[in-house]
Amino acid sequence: MNLYPLKFNPILKERLWGGSKLGDIFGKPIENDITGESWELSTVKGDISVVANGALAGSSLQDLIDTNAEALLGKSVVERFGKEFPILIKFIDAKQDLSIQLHPNDQLAKERHNSFGKTEMWYIMDADKDASLIVGFNKTVTKEEYQKSIENDTLIDLMNYEKVKEGDTFFINTGKIHAIGAGVVLAEIQQTSDVTYRVFDFNRKDKDGNYRELHTDLALDAMDYEKKDDFIVAYDKHKNVxxxxxxxxxxxxxxxxxxxxxxxxxxxxxxxxxxxxxxxxxxxxxxxxxxxxxxxxxxxxxxxxxxxxxxxxxxxxxxxxx
Missing domain, CATH: 2.60.120.10 (Jelly Rolls)
Known part of the structure; x- marks a missing residue:
């Protein structure tokens, strides 16, 4: 099969916290002003990318993998992941703060959800003045301290805030509590997984007047309670290399x-x-x-x-x- 460079139709996601910048900045075909995510490459069940260009237009990414696994993915990738695409690629527009959340590691995700874990990285593409991210705790806490903060609605007092600008890059290990702040547009690279444990949602209600589900109990054994400064990615920006x-x-x-x-x-x-x-x-x-x-x-x-x-x-x- 002629496997030329493949582009895919974006899979657009409405989110409570989404905005219009995916359309305004990138020209994505959004239909409303609460579009939070554009899934660029996905084989998540129910959200499988479809080729947009060339002779293979209309073919799904999963079908191409099923028929051309080694040619498309690489032999070593197939040996590790079989015929599963191991990466999920997104652009994200946060008009409002995302929920404070974390993701389980591979072992927990496999046991509980038959899924990969979710290690991810963020590259900041656009940020309003004073926009920030939450990444980790501002001090090492015990599980009991964390639980007390949930009960007392004081979790944000334990969070570490990082102001951001274009080009800033963050690596988010599984277990690290985090949230994308309002006014941030970013590129996200992650393991193929849609498993998220939401622990605080700023007491917001959705369009139907309901609070979104929290995963308080599931998060307890998945969370890293240590303060770790391991998330800022330092990298060179040399031209033409x-x-x-x-x-x-x-x-x-x-x-x-x-x-x-x-x-x-x-x-x-x-x-x-x-x-x-x-x-x-x-x-x-x-x-x-x-x-x-x-x-x-x-x-x-x-x-x-x-x-x-x-x-x-x-x-x-x-x-x-x-």
Whole structure:
């Protein structure tokens, strides 16, 4: 099968906390002003990405994997994950604060939900003045202290707030309590999982006047109660080269800022390659075709690509592999 660079139709998600920036900034075809997420690459059940470009337009990502697993994913990826796409790629617009939440690790997620855990990273694409994230506790707490804060509605007093600007990057381990703050637009790279334990939702009600479900008990044994300064990603921003950002067991992410063309021999990579365009535009090619991307778009190149060429005068990309 001719596995050229593949683009997919965005899967748009209404969220209580969502806004309109996915349409305003990126041109996503949103239908309302509470659109919180654009799922760019997904094989989550019920939300499977569909090819938008070229001869394979209309094919689902899962169907392509089922029929071309090693060519698309890479032999080593298939050995680890079978015919499951191990990454979920999103753009997120938080007009309001997201709930304070955490995600279980692989073991707990498997036992409780037959799912992967959810390790993730965030790259800030746009932020209002004084916008912030919650990442972790501001001190090490005991389980009992945490439970008392939930009972007394004082959890936010234990939270660590981080002001953010464009380009800031955060790595969120499983178990780390966190929330995206109002006024932040970001790119999210995560394990394929939709398992979230919501522990505080700012006492908000949904459009029907109901409080959203909290997962207080499930979170207790999944949470890391230690204060850890392990979440800010420091990375180089050298032009026209590949700069490593994150290298973890679940994904590897590089920062690429170009004002000229870049070619890479990826014969030995043995993984698919994802490019999230977080600034500018480019034409990205492999041996079998090309795709144009602009800010807010994503392209998937199959593992059997031998060479990848990026042609541009100005682009910033997040390059994601396994």
């Amino acid at each position: 590949v700069n490593e950002m994150v290298n973890c067991p679940y994904f590897k992410t590089n920062y690429i800022n170009l004002n000229d063309s870049l070619s890479q021999d990826v014969t030995q990579r043995d993984s698919f390659t994802i490019y999230m365009c977080v600034g500018g535009s480019a034409t990205i090619s492999n041996d079998l075709g090309t795709a144009k991307v602009k800010k807010g778009e994503t392209v998937l190149l199959p593992a059997n690509s031998k060479n990848i060429t990026i042609e541009t005068t100005d682009v910033t990309l997040l390059e994601v592999t396994i």
